[in-house]
Amino acid sequence: xxxxxECSDCGKEYPSDKIIYRCPVCSEVNExxxxxxxxxxxxxxxxxxxxxxxxxxVTPGDFLPYKIPxxxxxxxxxxxxxSPLRLIKKTGFKNLKIKNDGAxxxxxxxxxxxxxxxxxxxxxxxxxxxxxxxxxxxxAMACAGAAYGLDIVLFVPESAPKAKLLQSALYGAKVVxxxxxxxxxxxxxxxxxxxxxxxxxxxxxxxxxxxxxxTISIELFNQMRRKAPDAVYVPVGDGVIYSGVFKGFxxxxxxxxxxxxxxxxxxxxxxxxxxxxxxxxxxxxTIPEATTRADSISVASPAxxxxxxxxxxxxxxxxxxxxxxxxxxxxxxxxxxxxIFAEPAAACAWAAFKKDAENGKIDKDAExxxxxxxxxxxxxxxxxxxVEVPESIEPTVEALGKVFG
Numbered sequence: 001x002x003x004x005x006e007c008s009d010c011g012k013e014y015p016s017d018k019i020i021y022r023c024p025v026c027s028e029v030n031e032x033x034x035x036x037x038x039x040x041x042x043x044x045x046x047x048x049x050x051x052x053x054x055x056x057x058v059t060p061g062d063f064l065p066y067k068i069p070x071x072x073x074x075x076x077x078x079x080x081x082x083s084p085l086r087l088i089k090k091t092g093f094k095n096l097k098i099k100n101d102g103a104x105x106x107x108x109x110x111x112x113x114x115x116x117x118x119x120x121x122x123x124x125x126x127x128x129x130x131x132x133x134x135x136x137x138x139x140a141m142a143c144a145g146a147a148y149g150l151d152i153v154l155f156v157p158e159s160a161p162k163a164k165l166l167q168s169a170l171y172g173a174k175v176v177x178x179x180x181x182x183x184x185x186x187x188x189x190x191x192x193x194x195x196x197x198x199x200x201x202x203x204x205x206x207x208x209x210x211x212x213x214x215t216i217s218i219e220l221f222n223q224m225r226r227k228a229p230d231a232v233y234v235p236v237g238d239g240v241i242y243s244g245v246f247k248g249f250x251x252x253x254x255x256x257x258x259x260x261x262x263x264x265x266x267x268x269x270x271x272x273x274x275x276x277x278x279x280x281x282x283x284x285x286t287i288p289e290a291t292t293r294a295d296s297i298s299v300a301s302p303a304x305x306x307x308x309x310x311x312x313x314x315x316x317x318x319x320x321x322x323x324x325x326x327x328x329x330x331x332x333x334x335x336x337x338x339x340i341f342a343e344p345a346a347a348c349a350w351a352a353f354k355k356d357a358e359n360g361k362i363d364k365d366a367e368x369x370x371x372x373x374x375x376x377x378x379x380x381x382x383x384x385x386x387v388e389v390p391e392s393i394e395p396t397v398e399a400l401g402k403v404f405g
Contacts, residue, residue: 007039008038009037021200033286034284035284050254050255058218069119076215082097093364094364096370098338098340101346102374103375108136108139108378110139112215114140114144115144116212117199120199128197130152130198135164135165136378139168139378146172152171154168156185158177160177163379176188186205202303203303204304209240210247213243220232221258227258229369230263231265233352233353234265235268235347237296238302238304243304249264265356267320267349267351269324270292270321273287279318287300288300293324320361326354334347341375343379346372346374349370353370
């Protein structure tokens with residue numbers, strides 16, 4: 001499929017016949033304390049997009065720049081769209097849906113980007129993919145690498161959740177813990193690619209990470225009988241998932257398959273709110289530190305912040321901040337009243353929806369989709385103390401009496 005790259009800041013276009021990560025002009029003029037410039041938007045050929053309107057049905061693959069090889073080898077997507085009866089009754093939102101992307105192969109939304117980066121590597125005949133991650137992106141890329149026979153080199157801050165690191169190691173990735181934060185791991189992974197070659201999958205750095213994530217919007221379009229919802233709540237850290245959701249609906253609109261974009265609401269923790277603050281104040285600054293318990297969205301210097309802020313405005317939406325306490329309460333509520341075990345970062349989207357619903361910010365008749373991006377089994381420590389397994393009892397009727405009165 002024909003496509004090109006466009007700088008999200010200066011608008012300069014670049015061909016796609018070779019691997020390119022960022023705009024070489026804008027990426028050289030970044031300032032301390034400011035969100036980075038130079039991230040690239042993948043522009044699919046408009047004639048191809050418009051041709052999709054004549055098809056009886058469309059698939060996510062119709063919108064991707066690279067063909068996914070042997071999709072059944074790494075079957076990403078087609079994740080369930082819930083109509084959570086108890087939560088619908090509780091909130092009064094009769095058209096409420098929950099999209100559970102924790103049902104992907106590695107248990108997170110990040111499989112969508114990793115599948116496309118794997119396709120990119122295979123297209124260019126590359127064998128190795130390097131990246132930095134706090135957990136989900138790394139385990140997703142390691143999972144895809146195991147499926148497609150690619151070598152994955154993963155740089156992680158030593159504070160990353162152990163369960164996610166063990167998952168990556170289980171899939172056969174070369175895990176390299178760093179005695180520093182995510183930013184240091186990110187920088188070192190780029191130096192690795194420059195020295196040893198291969199593809200770099202770093203979030204936002206490789207434009208395919210945004211492009212792969214847009215497939216969820218195509219799925220929602222199909223699952224909702226060829227229409228877009230009125231609003232989508234997205235948990236946000238570095239802004240890549242948010243931008244991917246936007247890009248999918250944007251391409252659907254360019255194809256003439258939907259008339260308008262849904263409102264795409266940016267859900268952030270108050271303790272990791274760089275994008276929310278940038279949107280609110282109109283100043284594209286980073287924050288000194290991010291300390292949210294929701295590790296997957298704990299980002300002080302969001303790699304795709306500028307693009308995300310731009311897309312919040314273009315979808316006529318807003319950003320909603322919630323406390324970590326609200327996030328953990330949302331995690332428990334999703335589990336006990338919808339049967340969905342989401343990690344804290346994913347539960348942030350539900351907490352933001354609840355806050356907006358209680359404040360009357362969104363119409364109760366609206367078709368709302370809450371996006372859950374990762375399964376809770378990746379971070380069991382988040383529920384320790386909130387729920388507990390009771391002590392064992394003797395297998396006697398008398399013991400039953402003590403438990404059940």
